[in-house]
Amino acid sequence: MKFVIAPDSFKGGLTAKQAAETMAAGIKRVYPDAEYALVPMADGGEGTVQSLVDATAGQLVTAQVHDPFDHLTNADYGMLGDGHTAVIEMAAASGIQFINDQTANPLVTTTYGTGELILDAIKRGAKKIIIGIGGSATVDGGAGMAQALGVKLLKADGKPIGFGGGALADLDRIDVSQVDPRVAQATIAIASDVTNPLTGDDGAAPVFGPQKGATPEMVKTLDHNLHHYAQVIARDTGRNIEQAAGAGAAGGLGAGLLAFTNAQMEHGVELVINATGLKEKAAGADFVFTGEGGIDFQTKFGKTPYGVAKACKSVAHQAPVIVLAGNIGKGVDSLYTKDAIDAIFATPAGAKPLAKALEDARQDIAQTAENVARLIKATRQ
Known part of the structure; x- marks a missing residue:
């Protein structure tokens, strides 16, 4: 039996x-x-890294990265047993556990540390990355993640914009010429069942912003800034991600991944089923x-x-x-x-x-x- x-x-x-x-x-x-x-199973949310590491005889990797406030922290991700698939929970570097009622401010919090985890995995040989994007402390449209990968988000004077959703108002142009070519060679599977677009009434700022400390006035600012960000992305990269299903996930990290990496949205549990070989077993x-x-x-x-x-x-x-x-x-x-x-x-x-x-x-x-x-x-x- x-x-x-x-x-x-x-x-x-x-x-x-x-x-x-x-x-x-x-x-x-x-x-x-x-x-x-x-x-061991998961659905792309909390616990996915540990479950996939356990199920595939992989290993946990610890990297020093930046938290949502640009402070150094240690974050874990998994390298699976096949040696070329990494699994990352964005919350490990950019999660809501880093904020509290006094510090929460999505105008300044950044996904930079998530980008650092992605880059670390690629440098360790990852050809495929599964990333769970729940539990974020950010509404920066994945801009910080992109900056960590080498994407230049520039002001009109040619200087880099700052971190956070508030800084997107200063964005004038995007330069992707300095991105490590290995980033484009890696495939990224975004584990998310969120279908919200980046902007609008169902977008990242109105729906998820209040959970991360956004006041009603902040929500308006963030939604306006994300719309501007999406327009510049479309003009400078040719990728129209503003209304893409899932672009609003994790404060718009979905949009950033779709815009600047070889990524696609997938159902979390299906990703885990495939990665563990459940059907075969x-x-x-x-x-x-x-x-x-x-x-x-x-x-x-x-x-x-x-x-x-x-x-x-x-x-x-x-x-x-x-x-x-x-x-x-x-x-x-x-x-x-x-x-x-x-x-x-x-x-x-x-x-x-x-x-x-x-x-x-x-x-x-x-x-x-x-x-x-x-x-x-x-x-x-």
Whole structure:
């Protein structure tokens, strides 16, 4: 019998790898001699780097880069087991964890450190880069990222503009002649399910700016500046990115990547499925276990358990897909389809405070996995 175990992390409790190992430990109490394929998963958000490193026997790399306020910090990214694919979470260098209520100011915060991570990965031999762009502290349109890659964003007097969304008002012209040629040779897959354009009512500034400290007046300024930025990009590079789906993601970092690198938007969970080889590992599976900290009706819109279920059912049609979750929310009935999820089980053993549930996560997940395995065994006798 073959079990494929491919969960996301249980945030605050277990990494995806730990969750997979814990589920396997519970099932092995019932099926000690079964075949097990453990595939740590993610959906392109927080935890993607660690999951892909674990799933591919890769390694974490630490680089000294600049945070959103241009201060030095250390940030990790992953080099996958194939030796030529890097995975980066932009939040590691440019994330919202670097700001607070007193310091948040998207007029000045920059994605420069994210560009430094991309460049470091390319210099280490990365030919493909997967970049998760959630959790940013910035609304600079990816301008800082571009500057780190060698793109010259110049004022009318030929001097570089400053950092942050506020500085985009000074942009007069763009010079890409000094960009390292290896940047153009690398392919970048942007892991994002955000479809917002760069500007307008649904753009980066109105939708995401307030989360990063933008006042209503700042939102107007940022949206105006991003429109100007997009116009200069179109004129000087020939790339029209202002209304591109996903251009507004991460305060417009999506736009910067589309404008200045060989990038394209992709669904996060699908990127992880491909990078981990999940479908190949799921071939011949008898049962699939997946899960994460919480599951509800939104899970079908790009979350890990639903993506895993669809992928595994495409190669192991008869294998039931079982989800273990720390919390089961509203609307999960919509997840039950013949080509997706077959059963969902809550893992906490009884009602308990969140802190206690996180403390008990490992033993509760293992016990639930064992209980499901015992049910499977009983129905097969």
